[in-house]
Amino acid sequence: MRHAHDRAVLEAVGYLERSAAAVRRGHGSTRVEGAEGLIAAAFRHRTSRAGDPQLHSHVLVANLGRGPDGRWSALDGRRLYADARAASFIYQAVLRSELTRSLGLEWLPVHKGIAELAGVPKPVLRPFSRRRAEIEAALAQHGRRAPARPKPRHSRRGERSATPSMPLSWWRDGGRARRRLGSIAVAWSN
Numbered sequence: 425m426r427h428a429h430d431r432a433v434l435e436a437v438g439y440l441e442r443s444a445a446a447v448r449r450g451h452g453s454t455r456v457e458g459a460e461g462l463i464a465a466a467f468r469h470r471t472s473r474a475g476d477p478q479l480h481s482h483v484l485v486a487n488l489g490r491g492p493d494g495r496w497s498a499l500d501g502r503r504l505y506a507d508a509r510a511a512s513f514i515y516q517a518v519l520r521s522e523l524t525r526s527l528g529l530e531w532l533p534v535h536k537g538i539a540e541l542a543g544v545p546k547p548v549l550r551p552f553s554r555r556r557a558e559i560e561a562a563l564a565q566h567g568r569r570a571p572a573r574p575k576p577r578h579s580r581r582g583e584r585s586a587t588p589s590m591p592l593s594w595w596r597d598g599g600r601a602r603r604r605l606g607s608i609a610v611a612w613s614n
Contacts (some may be wrong), residue, residue, distance in 0.1 A: 456503075474555040513537035517537075526577065
């Protein structure tokens with residue numbers, strides 16, 4: 425799974441390098457020229473801020489690029505911003521493809537670039553969605569309801585650290601799951 429995730433991250437960043445890498449030049453940075461790729465660092469995390477299992481990476485892009493003349497200049501961030509959603513779609517598509525190829529997984533229909541894994545009942549997913557529950561509770565305090573896919577800006581806090589080597593009981597009973605997952609969780613732990 426990690427290999428599939430890392431490949432998807434590389435493909436998404438590669439897309440941004442090809443489509444959005446540009447530097448600003450001239451008085452007032454009004455001229456935009458292509459750049460030779462991006463300077464970036466990816467940080468892989470295994471869990472969400474709420475401690476739920478969620479493999480993801482944060483990619484930090486330096487505001488620096490080398491233009492066609494070899495000089496280093498500030499990036500034109502507008503292009504990165506404009507292509508971020510397409511890069512996310514590429515990440516999701518490559519991840520699905522890699523997981524289907526390597527593990528034989530199947531997916532529900534794609535909606536806005538994202539697809540859920542087929543065959544996993546909602547009662548199994550819900551206990552591992554503490555972040556969503558936290559957001560819904562924070563919004564309810566203000567008399568609001570969460571959208572279908574909540575945006576993470578509503579209630580931020582530092583990420584917790586968890587590792588795959590933690591015992592299954594930690595994931596099942598350590599406040600992470602509210603229901604007994606039984607054989608499903610045991611099968612997923614292998």
